Every structure is written in structure tokens, then in C-alpha cells.
Amino acid sequence: MAHLSFDGCDAVALAKEYGTPLYVVSERMIRGRLREIRDDFLGRYPNTGALYASKALQTLDILRIVASEGVGLDVVSGGELFAASKAGFPMDRVYFHGNSKTDAEIRMAVEYGVGRVVVDNLHELETLNRAATALGRRAKILFRVAPGVDSHTHEYISTGRLDSKFGIPLDRRVRDAYVGAALGMEGVELLGFHFHVGSQLLSNESHLKAIGVVCSLMAEVKADYGFETAELNLGGGYGVHYHGDERAKPLSYFVDPMMAELSAACAAANLRLPRVVVEPGRWVVGEAGITLYTVGSKKAIPDVKTYIGVDGGLPDNPRPALYGAVYEASVADRHDAPRDEVVTVAGKCCESGDILIRDVALQSPEPGDVLAVFTTGAYNHSMASNYNRLPRPAMVLTDSGEHRLSVRRETFEDLIAREL
Ligand SMILES: Cc1ncc(COP(=O)(O)O)c(C=O)c1O
The missing domain is CATH 2.40.37.10 (Lyase, Ornithine Decarboxylase; Chain A, domain 1)
Structure with missing residues (x-):
């Protein structure tokens, strides 16, 4: 047998x-996926970036593999950030996420000099501004927004709906408070927006809907504040094969239509195409x-x-x-x-x-x-x-x-x- x-x-x-x-865990297969990101996204589209969402699987070896393939990192806690630093991960390629960062984690992100802090709430914005100002730094930030799209996945891994603990609702009254505050702060530099619609998605439908929503947002903040979005992070969520007929889609199935939709929407609204970042986790290692x-x-x-x-x-x-x-x-x-x-x-x-x-x-x-x-x-x-x-x-x-x-x-x- x-x-x-x-x-x-x-x-x-x-x-x-x-x-x-x-x-x-197959290092060869992980490198294969990271190279697909390089060849079919970073290599095909100028002004792009890619992060590995390390919550999916984070060990020092995995971090070193990701770093060696030239991909950046999504971390979501002080512990993940600490491990990334111990693995020698370049800090300018690290994005710090999280819906409830502690004050200590926010200070740590500034001290470590992470590439971006993805801000999820007003308290965090104010704490970050104070921490960065005290250290004489200016933290580059994105706002995580809740695009209000429902993805077809388990409720516990659906993250882009309006009723979600993640992200800033796009209600004008709420959104204006964030954008207005950030643009007036000394310690932060607002670069753009981020969404993550959900996990284990085998269709690109929710991602494409979310692109439409953030393009409207980009046009509105340009009209209201003269703020031109410099960076857009489209999250991760690409599904893998667990059972039955499910098959992981190639990266191009998600990124090509998203890039096409984004380019068309930006051209129609007379917006500059921002730097585009993706951050799959499960698809890389699952x-x-x-x-x-x-x-x-x-x-x-x-x-x-x-x-x-x-x-x-x-x-x-x-x-x-x-x-x-x-x-x-x-x-x-x-x-x-x-x-x-x-x-x-x-x-x-x-x-x-x-x-x-x-x-x-x-x-x-x-x-x-x-x-x-x-x-x-x-x-x-x-x-x-x-x-x-x-x-x-x-x-x-x-x-x-x-x-x-x-x-x-x-x-x-x-x-x-x-x-x-
Ligand atoms: C902000 C963010 N980015 C990326 C991911 C990675 O998701 P996935 O492993 O489904 O690609 C997650 C997962 O929770 C997330 O919350």
C-alpha cells in the first residue's frame, strides 16, 4: 500500500x-504563491505593493521566507510585530492593523517605525497622533473603512458589512470626523483607505462591489477636502480548497478585474490612480x-x-x-x-x-x-x-x-x- x-x-x-x-508546511508551495504575487501583480502593475497577512501563520521561518521574496507584512498585535522585528523583517514593509490596538501597541508601532498604521477608530487616531508627535515622527496612516458589502462566507469571517466591529462606517457624519481630524494632525499623514471584505472568498464579487464603494469615497473626499487618495489597500480574503469542488483561484482572478474596475472608476471621476496594495493570508499558506x-x-x-x-x-x-x-x-x-x-x-x-x-x-x-x-x-x-x-x-x-x-x-x- x-x-x-x-x-x-x-x-x-x-x-x-x-x-x-x-x-x-511546504516552504516550496509558500514560495510558489509569493512568486505568483510578484509575477502576476507586482510585476504587472506599476505602483503596487503586497503584504502577507501573517495572522494566517506566523513563525520566524515563515517571516524570513516572506521577507526574502520581497513581500511586505500585515501584523495585528504587539506580539506579531515583535516577532517580525526578531525575524529581521524590514519595518517599512510592515502594516499595523487591528480594531482595538492598545496604547502600548500604538507607541510600539511608532517606535519600531512601521510602514503604515491602519487606523480603525477615533481614539486610536488621537493616541497615535500624540505618540508620534511626542517622538517627533509623522505616522503614515490608512483608514480602514467598512464598505457595507456582504460577502458570501461564514458570518465570523465576513468583515466588510456595515454592522461590523471592523472599519469606519462611511456615513458622511462619521467619515467627516475622521478625515477632517486626520488632515489637521501634526503626527499623522493620511495616505488613503483600506478595506477587507471577508475571508475564504471564492468569488470576486464582494471585492468588486467594495471597489465601487471606495471609489465614490475617494471622489467625495477629493471634492470635500481636496484630499487625493495616494494609497488604497484592497485587503485579502482569497479562498483555498478545503473540500469538494472548491478550488483556489489564481491571484489574477481577483486582482485583474479589481485593477480594471479601479482604473476605469478613477478615470471617470478624474482621480489619480492610487498605489494599490493587496494582503492575502490564507491563499499564501493554507x-x-x-x-x-x-x-x-x-x-x-x-x-x-x-x-x-x-x-x-x-x-x-x-x-x-x-x-x-x-x-x-x-x-x-x-x-x-x-x-x-x-x-x-x-x-x-x-x-x-x-x-x-x-x-x-x-x-x-x-x-x-x-x-x-x-x-x-x-x-x-x-x-x-x-x-x-x-x-x-x-x-x-x-x-x-x-x-x-x-x-x-x-x-x-x-x-x-x-x-x-
Ligand atoms: C485586515 C485583514 N487583512 C487581511 C486578512 C487576511 O485574510 P485572508 O487570510 O482571508 O486572506 C485579514 C483576515 O482576517 C484581515 O483582517
Whole structure:
């Protein structure tokens, strides 16, 4: 029986060498996506920029890979910014996002000299102005706006609606307060706007609608304030394959029509085409990762279902419990065997909701088998917890048959290291 091969590596051998649960992430595939960004966006359109949304998967190795491919970075907390700095990421290529930045994080962003702060509320704007002025700096900012478009994705990852915790509503009364205030501040330089309509989008419809909305905004602030938008950040959100017929679209499927729409709208409204920035996260790393587990139990409930239990679950992948995410899997020991048994893959946590995959046809999994769950590169390692005191998994980076440990497995000692 053939073993599952991932990026030229035998998945069963990886499980044996590094233990399970194990995140396996292909450096080659991540570089492939970053190069697609370079070739099909940065190389094709002048005056553009690209950021990797590092919330999807942030480790020092991933940061170094992104930096080496010439792509910038979206960070969303002091911790992500600190790690970026430790990895030697060029700070002028870092954008600091977040809907509730602390005063300390705002000061940190100014001190580190990040390229842009993406401002989400008035309090943050005022704090940033004070922090930058005190340090004799001028922080370059974008306003995150809520374009009021509904994207067809799970409610928890839909972010561009009017009723959202993210972004500034475009109601004139609210928007005027922000733009007017920023233009009068010494410590900030307003460059433009940002939107992020949602995540795991397989259609470009919401992005295109949002372009129409921000183009109207750009025309209005030019008319009202004489302010010409210099930069527009179109967010990320491009979907990947998790299950069934879903297929990741090439980057060009999103960026080409957005650029065409934007150019046409700017020409029609007599606006200068701003610098355009995109910031995908999941699309860069999602399909580049798999998670390997060891099957620990099998329990058949007659006329109901068969459960198999694995040695991880909700703590290493909270997405199924958080928003019903659906995954595909394979028994790595018998990848080519017929999928002749329908089972439900349960995690090992004390939560009935800790189910990784419901009713999936697999190759008759048995205790001791290695189970591979696909497309776990994004929002798995970065969302992992220690619930039930489970040590977080190790991470191995692969590259065409080569593999190396990138993040070591947590130990029981690590679990109590902070406790006094
Ligand atoms: C502001 C912003 N940019 C980019 C992203 C990345 O989204 P995705 O991983 O879907 O590309 C997110 C995700 O939450 C976000 O909030």
C-alpha cells in the first residue's frame, strides 16, 4: 500500500521521525504563491505593493521566507510585530492593523517605525497622533473603512458589512470626523483607505462591489477636502480548497478585474490612480500545510456512526468548532486504498464539539494509523491553544523531499513555565 507523499516527503515517515500531532508546511508551495504575487501583480502593475497577512501563520521561518521574496507584512498585535522585528523583517514593509490596538501597541508601532498604521477608530487616531508627535515622527496612516458589502462566507469571517466591529462606517457624519481630524494632525499623514471584505472568498464579487464603494469615497473626499487618495489597500480574503469542488483561484482572478474596475472608476471621476496594495493570508499558506495525527481509538455505535479518535483536535485546529469548517483527510499509511468506511474524526478534548471531520469516507482507519488532514496551513498553528493542557504540535518545513524541524513541540514543562 502506498504511503501519502506531501511535497516529496513520506507522511508516515515524518510522523515517525517527529511525532504527532505534527504540522507539515511546504516552504516550496509558500514560495510558489509569493512568486505568483510578484509575477502576476507586482510585476504587472506599476505602483503596487503586497503584504502577507501573517495572522494566517506566523513563525520566524515563515517571516524570513516572506521577507526574502520581497513581500511586505500585515501584523495585528504587539506580539506579531515583535516577532517580525526578531525575524529581521524590514519595518517599512510592515502594516499595523487591528480594531482595538492598545496604547502600548500604538507607541510600539511608532517606535519600531512601521510602514503604515491602519487606523480603525477615533481614539486610536488621537493616541497615535500624540505618540508620534511626542517622538517627533509623522505616522503614515490608512483608514480602514467598512464598505457595507456582504460577502458570501461564514458570518465570523465576513468583515466588510456595515454592522461590523471592523472599519469606519462611511456615513458622511462619521467619515467627516475622521478625515477632517486626520488632515489637521501634526503626527499623522493620511495616505488613503483600506478595506477587507471577508475571508475564504471564492468569488470576486464582494471585492468588486467594495471597489465601487471606495471609489465614490475617494471622489467625495477629493471634492470635500481636496484630499487625493495616494494609497488604497484592497485587503485579502482569497479562498483555498478545503473540500469538494472548491478550488483556489489564481491571484489574477481577483486582482485583474479589481485593477480594471479601479482604473476605469478613477478615470471617470478624474482621480489619480492610487498605489494599490493587496494582503492575502490564507491563499499564501493554507494549502501548503497538512496536519498529521495518530489514530488512537475506534468506536462503532451500531446504526449511528463510527468515531475514530486522534491525538489532537480543537487545540491545534479550532476552525471546525469555531465556524463549522470542513476538511478532507486521508489515512497516510494506505493513501491509495479504497475509501470504504464512513467515519467521524473526533479530537481528544473534553468537548462534544471537538469534532475535526464529520462523516468522511476513509480507508478503514485503525488505531496506530497516521491520519493526514489537508489544508491546515492557515489559521491552525496561529489559532492553537493548550486546552486540556495539550502541548502544541511541532512544525516541520518541507521543500521537495527535504524536511527540517522549524518549531519544536511544546513540552509539559512549557505548559507550566509561566506559572508562579
Ligand atoms: C485586515 C485583514 N487583512 C487581511 C486578512 C487576511 O485574510 P485572508 O487570510 O482571508 O486572506 C485579514 C483576515 O482576517 C484581515 O483582517
